[in-house]
Amino acid sequence: MKRVTFGWSFFVTVCLVIFISVPVWGRTIKIGVIGPMNFVQGKGHWNGAIMAADEINAKGGVQVGKEKMKIELVKSDSNEFLSMTDATNAIERLITSDKVDFIVGGFRTESVLAMQDIAMDNKKIFIGCGAAHPEICLRVAKDYNRYKYFFRGTPFHSxxxxxxxxxxxxxxxxxxxxxxxxxxxxxxxxxxxxxxxxxxxxxxxxxxxxxxxxxxxxxxxxxxxxxxxxxxxxxxxxxxxxxxxxxxxxxxxxxxxxxxxxxxxxxxxxxxxxxxxxxxxxxxxxxxxxxxxxxTYARGVEVNELTKPFVDTYIKRFGEVPTYTADTYSAILHGLVPNIEAVGSLDADKIVARMENEESNVPSGRIKYEKDAQGRPTHDLTWGPGYLTxxxxxxxxxxxxxxxxxxxxxxxxxxxxxxxxxxxxxxxxxxxx
Amino acid sequence: MVNAGFYLKRFYTIVRGEVLVLPSRIIVALFFIILLGLPLVSQNPYLIRVVILTSIFAILAASWDLLSGFTGQMNFGHALFFGVGAYTSALLNIHLQISPWGGVPLGAVAAVLAGLIVGIPCLRLKGTYLALTTMAFPIILMGIVFALPDLTGGELGISGLRRLSNSLLGNYYIHVVAMLTLCTIMWKITDSHTGIIFHAIREDELAVRASGINTTRYKLLAFCLSGLFAGLSGGLYAHYMRIAGPSTLEVSMSFSVVIWAVFGGLATIYGPVAAVFILFPLLEFVRFWPEYRALIFAVIVLIILLYMPEGLIHWVRDKIEKECPRCKIRNVATRNTCRICTAALD
The missing domain is CATH 3.40.50.2300 (Response regulator)
Structure with missing residues (x-):
């Protein structure tokens, strides 16, 4: 009798562990959020990303083909103000250990250049949300096949x-x-x-x-x-x-x-x-x-219909006006998600092919990716009336x-x-x- | 077949008689075996990356020890050699299309020249004055880097460099073997006649001069040798990261090297190497608690230095080994008599 009781207890425990361990939603879309998390810039990256993830998940997730997937964020401190080496280790870890599908963030240009190479080695879409130097996007034009997975999310270039x-x-x-x-x-x-x-x-x-x-x-x-x-x-x-x-x-x-x-x-x-x-x-x-x-943002200003809800919710949740690095919100909600849903897969090449030709409204204006004088895509942001100002x-x-x-x-x-x-x-x- | 058997037997005899007699030698042998065999267990790119960068910084830390630990020439601007090696190699790669295999040694030669440039004016300085003067050199070079953005890339640095190898394993073995080889060379230098003079200069420079040794020449030699190895590590770093930027010249880089060397134990070569292999992966390990990473790092370093003021490796070695009072040969701590002269060890 004692043996039967032990056997049943063991079986029930195993079932419980399996039930708790396996997520109800099955596969999730993992997005790495990388930035100097101990600084205001990194906090903006993270705050914007969690707002986007919560908003998407509250609506049931992202429709990828026939499957509904939730967003799962992975926070990564790049410590890039103090150590470029740390930043590259952080992105390598995100890609190869945490196995993220996409990456948003980055701030210091020198570090972003080094991180960009690692993301491109692994063919991961990386939306830069901080560094303003034009060189980061010129790389896309110069070597499109290698750097096409990089997009500038914010701000427009210097x-x-x-x-x-x-x-x-x-x-x-x-x-x-x-x-x-x-x-x-x-x-x-x-x-x-x-x-x-x-x-x-x-x-x-x-x-x-x-x-x-x-x-x-x-x-x-x-x-x-x-x-x-x-x-x-x-x-x-x-x-x-x-x-x-x-x-x-x-x-x-x-x-x-x-x-x-x-x-x-x-x-x-x-x-x-x-x-x-x-x-x-x-x-x-x-x-x-x-x-x-x-x-980039101010209380009571409406660049378009998306600005006020974003700014008001951000202030309500975090007690301050969003900084521009909080545009990880737009990068995920208005950049990645609509394109994933449109192509119906997480295939980076398919998403890039669609994303670079799409225009979309974001809380700070309208995003359109630029081409250079020779017509090569740069994945840089268009500035001016009707776009970002x-x-x-x-x-x-x-x-x-x-x-x-x-x-x-x-x-x-x-x-x-x-x-x-x-x-x-x-x-x-x-x-x- | 007979020859193979002979050599195997000889190898076994050497290992048994020279390596297995001391715990510190067993640890070093295990260190070599683990590093060279790691890819057989795991080829996780993140792990490989951490070991490669650790190896590069181990060369840098050991090169600082060669100069400051052995000769006592306190250099607080070691990032200069690292940066010169990195930038020279990067410039040669980008502007002259020289392969990294040629660029890295040439970068090291440039770092030797930097060693001379720093060493000559600093020969008359000692202690704090020398430390502060050397600290200024990487800052001056950073100013030059920013003043010539067309050549140096300014704040962006020089990016798009080629790696020494395109494969994960290729890169791993190049950097790990380079580290093991270069650190062994540095250790052999310190164990040679030159190394003894370096030691003596640190202990009593006047006495060394009184013995008829040209200490100026040896101090310059220490600057150049240290620059050579640090320059090699800088070149390796630039090509592995595919960018040589101003961060290679930052003050924090110079101070990291000092922390590693002091943590491991000065004037040992293997001490700073061990320290980098403990502290660099430790910083990665505590990524699960990003807010307190720097604090955890600082607390560990402070505790070690508080209780082990001569460095971790000195302390560990003293715990596991004893020195014979008569013949000065080291023995395992559990022995009561010396393994060579049989003198009592306590």
Missing amino acids: GYLVRTSFAHMGFVGAILKKELNIPKVKVAIVAEKAVWADPMVEAAQGVIPKMGMDVVGVWRPSDKATDVTAELAAIQKAEPHMIFTMFSASVGITFSRQAGELKIPAIQVGINVEAQKDGFWEATKGMGNYVFTMN SLGVQWQDGKLVAVWPNKWVAAPGAPEVTYKGMVPVKIPPWMKK
């Missing part, structure tokens, strides 16, 4: 980032001219001492005079400077109307706070990554008022509001672009005295 900044400068310059009755706007260029800013400074010095404005000087504080009063004193002496900023690090807070304290009679326009964050107002003790920076946002009395594009005409004869939720730019009141 050449377009520069053009957008200049568009912002032109936009604010026109307002200054009109409101302050200035014949010629004077611009001070202030860029942190970092390699990425070097070509932008050079380009700005060449382009600003062509835009009908004067450059009064170039200042290059350290990217981690905690005091920039010397630079601000010199800038104040040069009497600019506009300060064209290029900040990606903490100097963005220092500069804005001290410029606000000194009430420098010039408006800050350009790139200030710290000013894109919700904590900027608190960090500058309100002195960052009227700072204008480029951004990003936003110009400004801090106005404690709120980060979107101010651009507002009646923006990209080129003579081009359609005027204004997104829903735009508000007028505010000039610092101390400039009007």
Whole structure:
């Protein structure tokens, strides 16, 4: 009797273990999310991806041929800011040990280039969601058969980032001219001492005079400077109307706070990554008022019908406005999934063939993959009216509001672009005295 | 057949008489066997990748030990040699289409020249001053890299390099055999007459000079030899990663090498190699807890250095082996008398 009881207990236990171990949904689509997970960029990658996965799985999963598959995410810390070796190990592990079907993420260009090679060796579709250098996509054009599995998910390449900044400068310059009755706007260029800013400074010095404005000087504080009063004193002496900023690090807070304290009679326009964050107002003790920076998302702005639901849900879930690396959401939900469903398989070649020719709406605009001058696919993102433009946002009395594009005409004869939720730019009141 | 039997018997006698008598030698033999036989057990690309990179960094760590551990020339800018090897090999591969088999040794030659360039002005410096001065060199080179983006690729580095082999196993054996060979050469150098002089320079340079030895020449030799091996590891790294970028010159790279060497035990060659083979895979192992990876790594290193200030391998060796007070020959710790002179060991 005792033996029978033991035998039955063993049988029931084995059945239970098998029942628990085997997923109800059978095969899942494994997506590797790779990024610097201990940094805000990696957190954006992961947050965007889990939002997309939850949304897809809540609807029953992805229809792959006759089978319904759920999305399973695999988180991978690339640690790419500190070690490129770590990043390549992480992607190798994702592909060969975790056996993911697709990969999204990546941030630092040098690391993305190395990771790209490993993904291409294994013919895995890799949607880059962070690195902006054009070279990553030029590889697709140069060696299509090898690199065709790479697509840029976000942001548009750095050449377009520069053009957008200049568009912002032109936009604010026109307002200054009109409101302050200035014949010629004077611009001070202030860029942190970092390699990425070097070509932008050079380009700005060449382009600003062509835009009908004067450059009064170039200042290059350290990217981690905690005091920039010397630079601000010199800038104040040069009497600019506009300060064209290029900040990606903490100097963005220092500069804005001290410029606000000194009430420098010039408006800050350009790139200030710290000013894109919700904590900027608190960090500058309100002195960052009227700072204008480029951004991808803002509260209350609708680039299209997908923007508001995405931004609102993201804020509700994570308590902050999404950063651009959270576009892993679009890469999965609007990039991968519709194409998997359309081809009815996880075959990378079939998906690539369809994806590179498809256009799709995403919360930040509309995605269309570019071809180069010779007609070769680059899998890079198209920039401009009707596609991706990003936003110009400004801090106005404690709120980060979107101010651009507002009646923006990209080129003579081009359609005027204004997104829903735009508000007028505010000039610092101390400039009007 | 008779000859084969003779050699087998001789091999067995050597193994029994020279290898199996000491635990440390058994561990080294097992290390060789496991590394060379690993692909027979598993060909997981991730595992193979980790072992290849570990091997490359083991060469780098041992090359630092050759300079700083043996001669006491504290070099905090070892990434310079690594970066010079990587960039030179990459430039030759991309611009002159030189095969990696030619590029890697030429990169090492360039690193030797870098060793001379660093060594000559640093000869008068010692201790902290030398450490800080050497730390500046990779930063200067990084500035040059960024200043010449058309040649060096700037922040992107030089990508699209060819690998030494296109097969997984080919790459594995090239890097592992290179590591075993180069580290054995370094160990033999330190065990030679030159190595004894390196040791002596670290202990008392004045006494060495008083003995009529040109210490300047030997210190320069140490810089060049260290540069040669570090340059080889840099070239191997660049071709394996298929990119030579500014990260090869980062300060963190220089400090990683110091951590590995100190963790394993200075002035041993095998200590830094063992440390890399423990610490590098350990960092991969703790990927399951990404938020605390760096913390776990730091805690382990701190605990080891707190309780084993001379390094892990020195400590382990002292636990499993004893040195004969009379003839200085090492014996297994369980013996009561020396295996050579039969003197009492306690």
